[in-house]
Amino acid sequence: MPLFFKSPDVHDAGDTQHRALAADAHMPARAAVTVFSVLTAFAALWVCGALTASAYAQTPQLKWGDPVECLADNDNQPVRVQCKHDPDLGGAVCLVASNRVMGSQIEPSRTWGCSSYGDEGAYQRLIDQGFRMIPALVEAPPGWGRDARGRTFQVTFDLLQRLYVGASWQPTFDISGREQVLGRSNLEVGGIGSWYDSFEQKRHEVRFLEGSLRMSDLEARGMLMSYDMTVRRDVPLMWITTFIGEPTRYDGMLDLGWGMRLLSFVVGPRRYIDVRDVEWGELHINAPLWKSHDLYNQVRLELGGNLGTTWDDRLALDPSSYIGATAALRARFTLGQSGLHFLTIDAEGVLPYFAQGVFEKRSTYRMTSTIAYEVIPIAIVDQPLSLRVAASADYREDLSSGDGIWETTLWLGGRFSLWAPPLERTFE
């Protein structure tokens, strides 16, 4: 049962409810302490990581992609060597990195490979030729770092390719301020896949098996899958030539793509626990209003239609089917090139028209908008653990009473993402 705090002008009758309210009065404090503890732990880990990283950040590193000569040093230890003339390092230098993980006989993983192998005495000949030997770290592929012991760790993350599970504290407020639900939490799972076709200049994006469960009111939401294709065109999609006077061409640079959504549901939205809504399918066109070169960052507009069914057990057990118009404005930005900071904005409206059932020939309006910021402070076994802060506003018109209700929700929680690869982006 959700925790309700009501303003003084709202009177509850009955001792039972008063006792329940009194018993739950400590919930916000406990929740606040829990959130503060989690944030403190995150901050401590972040500070420790930053201090450790700064200790070897100044150490030179072999460059990924440049030829590497593998040979034995004067102590007959296997090393990886890149020699070059670098004025910043004082002329002819060789960067030398141990070809073993410190404290073991294991070769470092994720290396560029050996372009050549030096014979016995090759190391000394380099010294004799005037190269100065500088200790360095083994090279690491893009998106990966390497510590002083030679082990790799992932440092960038593509949050558009991952499976995730998450949990958040989710206080909800009536927009009128008359009602607050502070003891509300949310569990969520989902999967995202996205890839950029540089030849066709299209980005494909798939979301699948996304679901969330809010407690303790047990509002459940889910979606089987969605697909979106956004496109960047060099040739305009449409141009208009006028033949009134001298023929003149006007370009319509509308990069139209399309998308769809299959089988979404909402069961027992808060306040309306007897309502279930299933959207069987949705189809839309999309047009980026702004996009980065690889369409990773974009602001896009979507217009489409959907089909669905609503059950409202307060009125009848029979369902009402609808056909609706949908519109959405979505934006996402990864701040910087590491993928550690991710900002999303989603605003979506649905206008269903009931063609059959108890709500026949009626229409309603629903809208939801969310702004979310996700940051990755740490990764566990190269799987990022992110902190996510979001705020959302929802509007839903109750078909039974005809009342329209606004609600705002804050999200404060984390997500643990699996198999998010390093962020590989192409830039102009």
Place this chain on the structure above:
Amino acid sequence: VVALWSLWSLCTLCIAYAQTASAQGDDPTLGDLTPSAPSEPPTYQHDPHGHPYRVRFDLGSRALIGAAVAFTTTGDAGVVITPELQAGLHFRSFTEDGEGEERSSWRIDNRLIDVAWLWPVHRPGGMPSMSATVYRGQYLRHSAPYLIIPSSPPARIFFPFDVGVDLTAGQVWAPASTQTLNRGPEIPLLRLTTLAAYVVLDPWRSGRAGDSFEMGFGMRYDIDIEGDNLRAFDSPDIIHRIAPFTSTSLRLHLEDLPGLTALDLRAELTPHWSSENEDWRLSSSSTLHLERTLIAINDQPVALTLDASYRHHPSTDRVPTADEWRATLGLALLLGY
């Protein structure tokens, strides 16, 4: 007849104007054997960004989809205003052969499933009014203005006409109003043109694919099908109308060089034998079609169309003489290349 002579005068004026504007040094006697090569505009232009856009079109080859508002009157029945649809597949070929005085060219305009107009809403007599043709082909041969008589030796005589054939097969016309005699209820009526073939002579001899002035005479075989008032075509009255080379026609067709503007005027006068009372009757029709491309979307032109027509349909035992006047204004999407 007055209408035909008026049309003839208009055509003559148009021809004189067109010759003055476009001949530019051509021998008025021999005509020009090549499609006015001098000032042919380019097919594409480029905008400041280098993007090409089409500025010249082939008005004879396209798929046409159009919508218009039609104003129709059949004498004292008042004016009916209704939306109408137009559609058609048009394909033009222009071939040349030979050199010098032996050079000849064929212009062939083919029209398939050509729905000149269709009223989807207003359905007098229970069926939609329409004028549609399964196939129409207009063939015109252009060559040096001589005929060769295969005598010995062959004789060449002056013949200042291009020669062609205007062929129509499978045309359906369902009039806008089919009021029966004494203002009785409307009945379903169809005129089915099984075949109409005209030999046409073109004294203009423009040699261009788009310009011609054709005088024709030929034969027609039309079948009128008058339906039953209550049960449509269950027991129709069928009237055969045959014109054994007694039908005459005039046609003026003009197109500008970029293919943006087209004008087509056509008139027919058809004395024919009717099977109803086994006597001779007279039917006539005239049409005007003017189109102007205003814009092109992705190089597919959208044209403003103006159509006007008059049709005289002789009376039958059940249906009085019908004089149908129509005027339409619409937009047409011309899909082609």
